[in-house]
Amino acid sequence: MRPSIRNAEEPVYRRLANLIEGLILERSLRPGDRVPSVRKFSSQQRVSIPTVMQAYVTLESRGLIEARPKSGFYVRARLADSIPEPHGRHGRPVITNCAQTDPLESLLGDLSNPRLAPLGAALPSVNLLPGLKLGRTMAAIARRMGPSSVGYDMTPGNEMLRREIARRSLDWGCGLKADDIVVTVGATEAVSLALRATCKPGDTVIVESPTYFGFTRMLRELRLNALPVPLRSSSGIDLEAMEAVLRQRRASACLLIPNFHNPAGSLMPEERKKQLVQMMVSRGIPVIEDDIHGDLQHEGARPRALKAFDKDDSVILCSSFSKTLAPGYRVGFTAAGRWRPQVAALQRVTTLSGSLLPVMAVAEFLKTGGYDRYIRSLRHTYRHQVEQMREGIVQTFPEGIRLSRPRGGFLLWCELPGHVDSMQLFEQARAAGVSIAPGPLFSPDGEFRNFIRINCGYPWSPRLERAVGVLGRLVKQHSRN
Amino acid sequence: MRPSIRNAEEPVYRRLANLIEGLILERSLRPGDRVPSVRKFSSQQRVSIPTVMQAYVTLESRGLIEARPKSGFYVRARLADSIPEPHGRHGRPVITNCAQTDPLESLLGDLSNPRLAPLGAALPSVNLLPGLKLGRTMAAIARRMGPSSVGYDMTPGNEMLRREIARRSLDWGCGLKADDIVVTVGATEAVSLALRATCKPGDTVIVESPTYFGFTRMLRELRLNALPVPLRSSSGIDLEAMEAVLRQRRASACLLIPNFHNPAGSLMPEERKKQLVQMMVSRGIPVIEDDIHGDLQHEGARPRALKAFDKDDSVILCSSFSKTLAPGYRVGFTAAGRWRPQVAALQRVTTLSGSLLPVMAVAEFLKTGGYDRYIRSLRHTYRHQVEQMREGIVQTFPEGIRLSRPRGGFLLWCELPGHVDSMQLFEQARAAGVSIAPGPLFSPDGEFRNFIRINCGYPWSPRLERAVGVLGRLVKQHSRN
Numbered sequence: 001m002r003p004s005i006r007n008a009e010e011p012v013y014r015r016l017a018n019l020i021e022g023l024i025l026e027r028s029l030r031p032g033d034r035v036p037s038v039r040k041f042s043s044q045q046r047v048s049i050p051t052v053m054q055a056y057v058t059l060e061s062r063g064l065i066e067a068r069p070k071s072g073f074y075v076r077a078r079l080a081d082s083i084p085e086p087h088g089r090h091g092r093p094v095i096t097n098c099a100q101t102d103p104l105e106s107l108l109g110d111l112s113n114p115r116l117a118p119l120g121a122a123l124p125s126v127n128l129l130p131g132l133k134l135g136r137t138m139a140a141i142a143r144r145m146g147p148s149s150v151g152y153d154m155t156p157g158n159e160m161l162r163r164e165i166a167r168r169s170l171d172w173g174c175g176l177k178a179d180d181i182v183v184t185v186g187a188t189e190a191v192s193l194a195l196r197a198t199c200k201p202g203d204t205v206i207v208e209s210p211t212y213f214g215f216t217r218m219l220r221e222l223r224l225n226a227l228p229v230p231l232r233s234s235s236g237i238d239l240e241a242m243e244a245v246l247r248q249r250r251a252s253a254c255l256l257i258p259n260f261h262n263p264a265g266s267l268m269p270e271e272r273k274k275q276l277v278q279m280m281v282s283r284g285i286p287v288i289e290d291d292i293h294g295d296l297q298h299e300g301a302r303p304r305a306l307k308a309f310d311k312d313d314s315v316i317l318c319s320s321f322s323k324t325l326a327p328g329y330r331v332g333f334t335a336a337g338r339w340r341p342q343v344a345a346l347q348r349v350t351t352l353s354g355s356l357l358p359v360m361a362v363a364e365f366l367k368t369g370g371y372d373r374y375i376r377s378l379r380h381t382y383r384h385q386v387e388q389m390r391e392g393i394v395q396t397f398p399e400g401i402r403l404s405r406p407r408g409g410f411l412l413w414c415e416l417p418g419h420v421d422s423m424q425l426f427e428q429a430r431a432a433g434v435s436i437a438p439g440p441l442f443s444p445d446g447e448f449r450n451f452i453r454i455n456c457g458y459p460w461s462p463r464l465e466r467a468v469g470v471l472g473r474l475v476k477q478h479s480r481n
Numbered sequence: 482m483r484p485s486i487r488n489a490e491e492p493v494y495r496r497l498a499n500l501i502e503g504l505i506l507e508r509s510l511r512p513g514d515r516v517p518s519v520r521k522f523s524s525q526q527r528v529s530i531p532t533v534m535q536a537y538v539t540l541e542s543r544g545l546i547e548a549r550p551k552s553g554f555y556v557r558a559r560l561a562d563s564i565p566e567p568h569g570r571h572g573r574p575v576i577t578n579c580a581q582t583d584p585l586e587s588l589l590g591d592l593s594n595p596r597l598a599p600l601g602a603a604l605p606s607v608n609l610l611p612g613l614k615l616g617r618t619m620a621a622i623a624r625r626m627g628p629s630s631v632g633y634d635m636t637p638g639n640e641m642l643r644r645e646i647a648r649r650s651l652d653w654g655c656g657l658k659a660d661d662i663v664v665t666v667g668a669t670e671a672v673s674l675a676l677r678a679t680c681k682p683g684d685t686v687i688v689e690s691p692t693y694f695g696f697t698r699m700l701r702e703l704r705l706n707a708l709p710v711p712l713r714s715s716s717g718i719d720l721e722a723m724e725a726v727l728r729q730r731r732a733s734a735c736l737l738i739p740n741f742h743n744p745a746g747s748l749m750p751e752e753r754k755k756q757l758v759q760m761m762v763s764r765g766i767p768v769i770e771d772d773i774h775g776d777l778q779h780e781g782a783r784p785r786a787l788k789a790f791d792k793d794d795s796v797i798l799c800s801s802f803s804k805t806l807a808p809g810y811r812v813g814f815t816a817a818g819r820w821r822p823q824v825a826a827l828q829r830v831t832t833l834s835g836s837l838l839p840v841m842a843v844a845e846f847l848k849t850g851g852y853d854r855y856i857r858s859l860r861h862t863y864r865h866q867v868e869q870m871r872e873g874i875v876q877t878f879p880e881g882i883r884l885s886r887p888r889g890g891f892l893l894w895c896e897l898p899g900h901v902d903s904m905q906l907f908e909q910a911r912a913a914g915v916s917i918a919p920g921p922l923f924s925p926d927g928e929f930r931n932f933i934r935i936n937c938g939y940p941w942s943p944r945l946e947r948a949v950g951v952l953g954r955l956v957k958q959h960s961r962n
Binding site: 112131134135185189222346357358 | 616
């Protein structure tokens with residue numbers, strides 16, 4: 001923690017505004033509550049009255065508080081607060097080869113089509129990411145290394161990066177050593193290697209339902225079957241359903257997103273994480289966890305990884321810096337426990353390693369403390385963007401929708417009225433200049449037809465406001481049909 | 482071809498020296514022949530007498546010619562010219578699961594151990610590669626792109642690079658279009674994707690014997706079997722042996738290095754390449770070719786790829802810039818013909834793509850002509866280093882050895898007297914500070930015990946001379962036992 005540096009970079013009024021916003025978001029201050037008077041807050045915080053005024057004006061512009069004449073500032077009643085979270089699925093889990101996801105492939109290119117408003121792909125705006133700083137760092141490293149900057153970075157990958165990751169793993173409840181880690185080409189290579197190390201073609205893998213579409217695609221290409229187990233919006237994968245299904249079915253691995261799930265946003269409570277790991281260990285089933293959003297909690301402490309509860313070396317932690325620093329640098333990693341030798345051997349015949357210079361640039365950014373300062377502000381930004389998007393959706397979508405309330409990351413999972421077909425909505429939205437991710441993408445077997453995932457990785461803007469308005473009207477038209 | 486640019490960069494005397502060296506290497510001038518007199522050559526070439534003298538002194542220092550008093554300059558009798566090429570294997574091809582290559586894994590780290598003289602790994606000295614230029618190019622691109630330099634480069638990869646590769650494919654006898662190409666994480670990812678697209682676990686793949694150890698390792702990890710077919714030093718894989726074996730065995734693919742083979746150095750003549758492709762097409766067997774040394778011919782025209790003879794979209798060309806520009810940038814590509822959709826789908830679940838900035842740096846280096854000038858000089862450098870190493874080996878090794886005479890690349894394949902155990906030699910050389918690659922590494926089934934591969938990627942130096950001397954003494958000790 002470097003509070004002095006943070007203070008030096010962040011104006012006082014913004015720190016105060018964030019402090020109040022935090023209280024509102026954690027519901028210590030609820031809609032209708034009066035926020036501290038300007039005079040009182042200024043004396044509490046030992047700052048001037050104009051500074052507090054500036055903080056309150058900032059909160060007003062964020063739509064969080066409103067001035068009432070001769071009375072003071074009050075927390076606004078926000079529509080989004082009243083909206084329920086999406087339903088989980090309750091059907092009996094059935095093994096699938098994911099073949100139904102194949103026709104959806106054609107949508108994927110459109111998700112990040114730059115001509116469409118960017119609510120489709122799970123991508124942050126590059127303007128939020130430290131591209132210039134990383135680029136300068138990489139250039140300095142290349143100059144410093146001279147000719148040897150073209151050299152190989154062999155499996156297990158750059159040691160400085162592995163040491164930095166090991167150091168940070170304390171924050172996730174783990175105590176990894178640099179030698180436990182293999183640097184990968186993004187989390188994609190990490191998860192792909194983990195599946196290949198633990199399963200052979202024809203095997204069955206437990207996944208959440210819904211799950212990230214990259215995973216169903218990966219299972220299909222690796223000729224693995226998926227066994228989707230329902231997810232609860234409040235607590236992640238349904239352990240009771242999983243236990244029931246495991247009495248009847250064999251699984252070779254289990255592939256989960258315990259922290260800030262894509263698309264559902266759910267966060268597994270620690271107790272459930274512990275239970276899950278125990279349940280899998282007792283059955284000898286390796287657990288592959290994707291933790292790419294783990295650093296992006298909206299408040300409080302960084303959630304623990306499943307790996308933190310792994311006393312048996314049975315959890316394969318996979319992650320990357322693609323959602324926090326640089327998607328295109330392709331810097332990820334895995335801590336594969338007892339499968340480390342197999343993962344390393346597979347990487348040697350898959351890519352040998354990723355590019356050295358981007359890996360070193362990320363390592364240096366982590367080492368010099370740039371990352372820690374930056375990620376604190378990014379968390380706040382994502383939280384704010386998610387809140388604004390939630391509010392925008394609730395204001396324009398018809399009644400009866402349900403909306404996830406993620407406590408981290410930058411994705412929303414929206415359940416539309418039962419009769420809305422999100423595949424049709426996808427096409428209509430596309431024609432109207434808006435990209436969204438339709439629900440069936442996230443199902444191994446074509447479920448979630450009335451769901452959409454909304455990316456909140458971009459700062460709220462008139463363009464996004466219009467895009468959400470367009471979506472709302474389209475959904476309402478469906479509702480009328 | 483840009484002769485004016487070349488002349489601007491290369492001193493006249495060196496151009497003349499290279500011209501004579503070319504004649505010597507192609508044996509138009511043979512040991513004992515008199516080279517043109519200084520006066521005559523100066524008038525032939527319209528250059529001054531001192532310039533010719535400087536050229537001849539250069540050739541002398543390269544050990545290619547010698548002055549005889551009052552007579553002129555003569556081509557030196559070089560020991561290496563008299564040395565025969567290694568034998569091919571003649572045993573009947575037998576399918577193997579490559580399990581025997583497993584214990585050799587532990588050697589691989591040592592091949593590029595920086596404390597050992599670098600005759601082991603197939604790596605050029607980074608001082609020969611344009612690291613500084615590429616680093617500056619990448620820094621400029623990052624500055625120009627600003628925040629978007631952290632963006633994704635999705636399959637099939639950067640279009641500028643694919644266009645540059647397509648343009649160059651004319652030089653290999655192909656006429657690829659940018660859309661035929663998928664950018665990969667080095668040739669390793671390309672070959673790995675090609676094998677996974679064409680084979681399923683348990684299938685059999687034809688390889689050359691010897692072959693690159695990365696391939697046997699890859700087959701083993703992908704649970705594929707190898708069917709090694711002997712290689713002829715003069716003409717590559719033995720087509721007659723292949724035809725015979727295919728009458729009895731089924732193969733799902735064939736994985737070859739037709740140009741400047743690793744380790745054997747062989748180059749398939751065009752007629753044989755054509756025959757091979759026809760033979761495979763008629764049997765419906767996809768051909769995977771690794772062409773990473775293709776641009777490194779020592780003289781004459783760039784050899785054609787197998788893909789040049791592919792009228793059926795059955796050849797999967799794999800290559801990279803790891804041996805020519807930057808191993809650690811991990812920039813490779815594949816033109817997968819009819820398997821392009823499968824290769825692209827597999828890449829999306831393997832890595833998504835490589836790092837954008839290194840890919841763009843290579844693309845710009847190709848586009849601005851830097852590559853073409855640079856590769857001409859690199860070819861000459863490698864040829865020269867190979868010649869010096871051959872000479873060094875012949876001077877210090879015992880009689881009875883055989884040595885490859887590669888017409889491209891920077892590797893030598895050396896057959897030692899039959900009783901020498903190269904695994905033991907590897908250990909002894911290592912203890913004496915020299916890294917070599919023992920023959921069994923290159924065999925799917927433990928053959929080539931009396932062979933070693935020697936890397937000539939480093940400029941000749943007293944250190945290398947000592948290392949070769951050490952090796953020679955060790956081999957002689959074996960011979961005496």
